[in-house]
Amino acid sequence: MWIVPESVIADLVDEHSAFDAIEASFAAMARGDAYNFPVVREALGAGRQYGFKSGLDRVGALLGVKAGGYFPGNADRGIPNHQSTVYLFDQDSGKPTAIVGGNLLTALRTAAASAISIAHLARKDAKVLGMVGAGHQSAFQMRAAVRQRQFDRVIGWNLHPDMLSRLAETAAELGLPFEAVDLDQLGAQADVIITITSSFDAILQDAHIRPGTHLACMGTDTKGKQELDPAILTRATVFTDEVAQSISIGEAQHAVGAGILHADAIVEIGAVINGTHHGRRDAQEITVFDGTGVGLQDLAVASRAVALAIERGLAQKIDF
Template identity: 70%
Template sequence: MHIVPESVISDLITPEAAFDAVEQVFAAMAAKDAYNFPVVREAIGHEDALYGFKGGFDSAGGSLGLKAGGYWPHNLEKRGLINHQSTVFLFDPDTGKVSAMVGGNLLTALRTAAASSVSIKHLARKDSEVLGMIGAGHQSVFQMKAAVKHRDFKKVIGWNYHPEMLSRLADCAAELGLPFEEVDLPTLGRDADVIISITSSFDPTLMDAHVSPGTHIACMGTDTKGKQEVEAALLKRARVFTDEVAQSISIGEAQHAIAEGLIEESDITEIGAVINGSHPGRTSDEDITLFDGTGVGLQDLATAAKVVELAVEKGVALEVDF
């Protein structure tokens, strides 16, 4: 069994490699060559934490396994640790024997950013110039850095529940050579060509009336029953895409629009179908496209498998007889 510690992962995998892994696994899902297992996601009644398991099998890529972990909201203030904590376990699909254990914290941020950037590549208008960011937590900088690789953005605008945290977005934009401006939500919805929402909110922040025609929105924070980042009416007006329909309607952003009868399951398309060319995706510059990024186990397995491959090549994987 190979062990790849969290401490070495940043030197192994690039955002580009994570993007390729996620794009490929989304395509495999749409082709029915890969599928996710039912998600276990529970509030454990301790430290206000959410803990769970995501797994799946990709017959095309040969990945079988699971990610265990979740969200500990007090980690940063109490312990100086990031709030998201996870570990990925990979198994040999031919024998069932465990093959690898991989630190999942950086991978979670990279694969989440990769998913939103896949949606930007395939759904955002080609002439998109203003990137809107809702949320300024740990994952926001990964999101911004991945997004700018797929459109020629000229400016970043942002909003956060805690405005004092917006310096994180401003610093990241400066690093990327882009101006940054703090704005209110109506302005962000009106002016942004692409909006990434990456919060842990249980109440909508971005409202339907805020959003202009032609906008692409990546909702990346809703991965639990009850969470919500945008008003449900926005999904009725948008063309809705997701990583996996089953998760979208149960724990994703679409859960609320479905519950209110605003859309049906058949109104949601897996983005892998756009990648594979079996769905046109955006059909007009006036379309509002919305990607409901719930985070599927296969994303974690694909990125973890790539990390193991690179770690073995570079001789930094620990090998144990397990």
């Protein structure tokens, strides 16, 4: 069995390789070659969350599980609040093949998913990137997004304005101007909006969103979480990584629960990647990507990390 520690992941997987791995995974899901198992997620109290995401890709020979969660007290311990580990298995024998550090991989695969949605669904002439949320993940989201369109500026909003420095610094790193705005201005100016928060209440309201906007909603991955007014989804074409998760723990849970959106109207983005769905129809259409985060994403980037680690002599082999 191979061990790929967290300390070497940054030398193995970047935004580009994560994009390719996740795009292939979404395509396999839409073809029926791969599927995710039901998510297990538990609240441990004091804001702590722990869970398991797993799946099988028969063609890609991927079987495994990511175990991890959110532990808000970790910052005081000097370690990341998000802790994840990916375990890979041989799909024929069930024998464990790898243990992979999953913290950075989780950030990269989440950012890759929103970038894939921008690549396939945003207007080609999108120029203004809007960011809602300024936590640790936001920098990864911005870096991945700017690879997909020729943005000329970034605007952002965060519940705690003092955290907006992260967005300003990341934009400067990318050579783009940044401006802090209110939600009205953000909706009026942004062509693409990424939401990456831990909110349990709608942040963006229906009146904020203008025709032609693409929204990548990446924060809602648990029952009860919410970033959008459900009415937005009734005006939009809704895409997702997996419909089952979208309606149970994703952004669509609220619109479907209220009876204003039917699950059959939600499209898996893999269908767009494969060419079996047209994607955006015109410049006035509002598109929403409900990125819930699926286990196959984790397996895809972990498998890529293992292959590169073995090739470069960065993986440890043990008898198990």
